[in-house]
Amino acid sequence: xxxxxxxxxxxxxxxxxxxxxxxxxxxxxxxxxxxxxxxxxxxxxxxxxxxxxxxxxxxxxxxxxxxxxxxxxxxxxxxxxxxxxxxxxxxxxxxxxxxxxxxxxxxxxxxxxxxxxxxxxxxxxxxxxxxxxxxxxxxxxxxxxxxxxxxxxxxxxxxxxxxxxxxxxxxxxxxxxxxxxxxxxxxxxxxxxxxxxxxxxxxxxxxxxx
Numbered sequence: 625x626x627x628x629x630x631x632x633x634x635x636x637x638x639x640x641x642x643x644x645x646x647x648x649x650x651x652x653x654x655x656x657x658x659x660x661x662x663x664x665x666x667x668x669x670x671x672x673x674x675x676x677x678x679x680x681x682x683x684x685x686x687x688x689x690x691x692x693x694x695x696x697x698x699x700x701x702x703x704x705x706x707x708x709x710x711x712x713x714x715x716x717x718x719x720x721x722x723x724x725x726x727x728x729x730x731x732x733x734x735x736x737x738x739x740x741x742x743x744x745x746x747x748x749x750x751x752x753x754x755x756x757x758x759x760x761x762x763x764x765x766x767x768x769x770x771x772x773x774x775x776x777x778x779x780x781x782x783x784x785x786x787x788x789x790x791x792x793x794x795x796x797x798x799x800x801x802x803x804x805x806x807x808x809x810x811x812x813x814x815x816x817x818x819x820x821x822x823x824x825x826x827x828x829x830x831x832x833x834x
Contacts, residue, residue: 631831632733632811633791634760635726636781639739641797642815643722643755648715655711659697669693670712679742682766686742718753722818726758733829734785738794740765740772761785772796773804782810793828795821 637643646652649663656666670676675692678684687706694705726735737759739745743766749756756762761784763777770777782792789809796802802812813824 631791631833632793632828634734634736634782634785634787634793635729635825635829636736636738636785636792636794636805636810637726637759638796638798638801638815639737639741639745642719642795643737644716644718646713646715647717651711651714655708666712669696677771680740680765680771682743682769686744689742718755719818722821723755723758725822729829730758730760734760734787736760736781736785737762737764738772738777738781739763742766772798772801775804775808778805778808778810793825795825 652663652666655661656663659666661669670693673693675684675689679686679689687702690705690709691702694702694708697705697708699705699708729735735758737749739762741764743764745764746762746767749762761781763781763784765771765777768777768780770780772778778789778794782789785792790811793811793813794802794805795813795815796805797815799814802814806812811828813821815821
């Protein structure tokens with residue numbers, strides 16, 4: 625079946641929580657103990673602070689964000705703060721099997737990465753993970769000044785892929801992000817495990833256009 629006869633012509637993947645997932649919480653538990661915080665409190669400090677939103681919108685440099693977090697943790701130097709960043713993400717692992725699946729998938733439909741992330745993700749994809757080739761387009765919130773679940777960022781990636789919402793599937797681990805995509809007319813899948821994702825995605829990919 626060629627691409628133009630498929631009901632689905634593009635699949636859009638989130639990065640954190642889908643492709644890159646925290647498989648071990650040991651380093652975060654150790655960090656929390658060091659600073660007298662629970663893992664939940666530490667995660668809120670890193671992911672839900674004002675600094676987190678600013679850096680994901682491209683309004684603050686990533687290192688400055690960590691310097692501010694470091695000061696809140698009582699650290700004195702930039703190097704100490706960046707060491708905390710490394711420890712915070714030490715338990716994260718790239719799903720290599722999902723990466724291989726996406727590379728094969730791209731031979732049949734368009735693929736994209738849509739992530740609320742800092743500008744550091746650009747070089748991470750290209751120079752560290754070497755997975756930039758998996759996608760027809762990469763949309764990172766800090767580069768475009770928009771964040772999920774803002775409908776504008778979904779429209780942007782659809783425009784770059786040159787597909788209409790009903791011909792696209794969006795995959796994310798955050799339910800509010802999936803709901804926003806569905807509200808625009810896209811197919812949405814909330815990621816839980818790779819196996820569950822493929823069980824839900826494959827039937828959509830096989831369905832012919834009505």
